[in-house]
Amino acid sequence: MPGWAGALGGLVAGGVALGVAQLVAGVTKPEAFPVVAVGNAVVDLTPAPLKEWAIRTFGESDKAALVGGVFVALVAVAAGIGALARRSAAVGRAGFAAVGLVGLAAVVTRPGAGLLDVAPVLVGVAAGMWTLEWLLRRAGARAEGGPARRTGEAGPLAGTAAAPPRPSDDVGAPAETEGSGRPAGIARSGETVVRAPQAGPAANPAANPEVRERAERPAVMRSSEDGRPVFNRRGLLVGAAGGVVAAGASAALGRMLSAGREAETARVAVSLPRPARAAGPLPAGVDFRIPGLSPFVTSNRDFYRVDTALLVPRVEPREWTLRIHGLVDRPVELTYADLLRRPLMEADVTLTCVSNEVGGPYVGNARWLGVRMADVLREAGIRSEADMLLSTSHDGWTCGTPVDVVMDGRNALFAIAMNGEPLPLDHGFPVRQVVPGLYGYVSATKWVVDIKVTRFDQDEAYWTPRGWAARAPIKTQSRIDVPRNGASVPPGRTKVAGVAWAQHTGIAAVEVRIDGGAWRQAALAEVPGPDTWRQWALDWDAAPGEHVIEVRATDAAGRTQPEQRTSPAPDGATGWHSVTVRVG
Numbered sequence: 228m229p230g231w232a233g234a235l236g237g238l239v240a241g242g243v244a245l246g247v248a249q250l251v252a253g254v255t256k257p258e259a260f261p262v263v264a265v266g267n268a269v270v271d272l273t274p275a276p277l278k279e280w281a282i283r284t285f286g287e288s289d290k291a292a293l294v295g296g297v298f299v300a301l302v303a304v305a306a307g308i309g310a311l312a313r314r315s316a317a318v319g320r321a322g323f324a325a326v327g328l329v330g331l332a333a334v335v336t337r338p339g340a341g342l343l344d345v346a347p348v349l350v351g352v353a354a355g356m357w358t359l360e361w362l363l364r365r366a367g368a369r370a371e372g373g374p375a376r377r378t379g380e381a382g383p384l385a386g387t388a389a390a391p392p393r394p395s396d397d398v399g400a401p402a403e404t405e406g407s408g409r410p411a412g413i414a415r416s417g418e419t420v421v422r423a424p425q426a427g428p429a430a431n432p433a434a435n436p437e438v439r440e441r442a443e444r445p446a447v448m449r450s451s452e453d454g455r456p457v458f459n460r461r462g463l464l465v466g467a468a469g470g471v472v473a474a475g476a477s478a479a480l481g482r483m484l485s486a487g488r489e490a491e492t493a494r495v496a497v498s499l500p501r502p503a504r505a506a507g508p509l510p511a512g513v514d515f516r517i518p519g520l521s522p523f524v525t526s527n528r529d530f531y532r533v534d535t536a537l538l539v540p541r542v543e544p545r546e547w548t549l550r551i552h553g554l555v556d557r558p559v560e561l562t563y564a565d566l567l568r569r570p571l572m573e574a575d576v577t578l579t580c581v582s583n584e585v586g587g588p589y590v591g592n593a594r595w596l597g598v599r600m601a602d603v604l605r606e607a608g609i610r611s612e613a614d615m616l617l618s619t620s621h622d623g624w625t626c627g628t629p630v631d632v633v634m635d636g637r638n639a640l641f642a643i644a645m646n647g648e649p650l651p652l653d654h655g656f657p658v659r660q661v662v663p664g665l666y667g668y669v670s671a672t673k674w675v676v677d678i679k680v681t682r683f684d685q686d687e688a689y690w691t692p693r694g695w696a697a698r699a700p701i702k703t704q705s706r707i708d709v710p711r712n713g714a715s716v717p718p719g720r721t722k723v724a725g726v727a728w729a730q731h732t733g734i735a736a737v738e739v740r741i742d743g744g745a746w747r748q749a750a751l752a753e754v755p756g757p758d759t760w761r762q763w764a765l766d767w768d769a770a771p772g773e774h775v776i777e778v779r780a781t782d783a784a785g786r787t788q789p790e791q792r793t794s795p796a797p798d799g800a801t802g803w804h805s806v807t808v809r810v811g
């Protein structure tokens with residue numbers, strides 16, 4: 228087997244080792260990825276003058292240069308190990324073990340290292356050793372049962388390698404003959420021998436004397452006349468390709484998991500500044516505390532989530548910036564630190580999704596902490612012809628919000644916190660928009676990174692060409708939470724209760740009727756302002772039988788919900804919510 232084949236095997240095995248290590252680090256601890264640990268250790272061990280030289284030479288990319296250097300060193304070492312391992316599997320294993328020891332030393336000497344930190348190195352090294360031996364076996368090295376077969380890693384067919392030849396053995400068929408030391412499944416490709424080097428693309432393999440000769444020999448003798456193993460180039464290349472795929476896939480998955488954990492680590496590390504304008508405690512009567520009724524404050528865990536993101540964007544605050552540009556006098560770019568230095572305010576705001584059906588679950592209320600969008604936009608200087616803020620999220624989703632709504636004095640925020648915690652990753656960490664009174668798809672951009680000040684007649688946001696209205700104020704709605712539709716209710720006095728919302732206008736009245744009878748006024752809970760939902764409740768003397776309960780709300784502008792049911796598209800559902808219950 229030529230030297231390049233061993234080197235290739237070493238490289239692929241090294242890649243698998245790193246990919247697997249990255250994957251394990253992704254599930255255990257991202258900093259325990261050995262390349263990062265080695266890089267950090269190198270930084271610590273580098274004498275100051277050399278460090279300064281590196282910073283002078285590589286500048287901002289000194290970290291990239293360092294990690295790159297570690298990778299180049301690893302590539303060279305891996306290739307060397309592979310080339311040496313052609314002769315002896317023990318050498319290959321020793322090489323991986325030596326590299327692993329360096330990785331282990333780096334990992335365990337990191338500040339805050341724990342026992343679990345050794346896992347990425349150990350599992351990665353094991354995967355690399357296994358891959359190297361597997362590849363070299365495929366390539367034909369040590370076909371005569373060298374150390375490879377004693378490792379016990381060979382497939383179930385390995386034991387047949389020394390079986391006597393069967394006269395009927397044909398080149399294409401005998402997995403047993405070709406299976407020497409290979410995992411089952413791979414062994415079945417009789418092709419491997421037919422297309423072995425020198426054999427050529429024989430149309431009729433049996434007619435090729437060389438192939439026939441080789442096929443008729445037992446596998447133990449699958450070597451050339453001089454006693455050296457036959458090099459199976461195709462076997463090696465196919466195996467190497469598989470190894471590259473496995474290495475890439477595990478590295479990608481590991482990076483994904485790591486990124487999530489890094490963002491989560493960064494999120495936990497955020498210490499929220501005190502608001503310049505705190506919202507104060509909620510009024511005592513905001514919550515009737517009726518079992519089954521939505522609590523006034525929706526916990527972050529229970530808050531509905533709606534977005535187009537298959538993978539939750541993982542944005543680290545130190546990498547986050549918000550750019551405001553377009554029809555402005557002075558474009559603005561803010562960092563997370565800039566945002567946190569500005570006066571923060573708290574606001575209780577109920578979010579609602581336009582896709583919410585009448586009675587549906589896509590509505591939730593939270594206390595948000597953030598910077599007023601209007602303050603930042605005023606600094607940028609919005610031109611008079613602008614009427615739309617086209618915001619873009621980290622993952623490229625876009626949202627069009629009317630300028631006048633954001634600037635009219637309401638609590639439209641670049642929010643950084645939700646219910647006293649940094650925004651959960653799912654809800655837009657590190658920064659999202661919250662605009663009272665507009666459905667989420669035209670206002671509530673999560674992971675917001677860019678705002679283009681523009682015009683509705685010049686730009687379109689994500690959902691507009693998909694059949695949803697460009698402008699979408701929230702429609703006044705009410706929902707019955709208890710009793711649930713289809714519930715059985717004991718006869719006698721019982722509570723009917725739910726929530727109603729008309730953000731930025733406020734709820735003035737909620738009425739309930741049973742079986743199409745007269746409307747009765749429900750009691751309304753307190754609210755901190757017009758931007759949240761409002762609980763309502765009514766005592767009902769339930770008589771046995773089946774009953775239909777309906778609800779409708781009237782907002783502070785005097786508009787009562789229309790009875791006419793419409794579906795959510797294009798700008799929000801209308802109609803009265805109703806439930807049917809059995810009493811008895």
Ligand SMILES: Nc1nc2c(c(=O)[nH]1)N[C@H]1C(S)=C(S)[C@@H](COP(=O)(O)O)O[C@H]1N2
Nearest residue numbers: 531532533534535580620624667668671673
């Ligand atoms: N980046 C991004 N932000 C987004 C969306 C999205 O798809 N991507 N969906 C919007 C919609 S339709 C709604 S209703 C709200 C929901 O916010 P939540 O998931 O925090 O409840 O987010 C809005 N912000």
Ligand SMILES: [Mo]
Nearest residue numbers: 580581667668
């Ligand atoms: Mo939505």
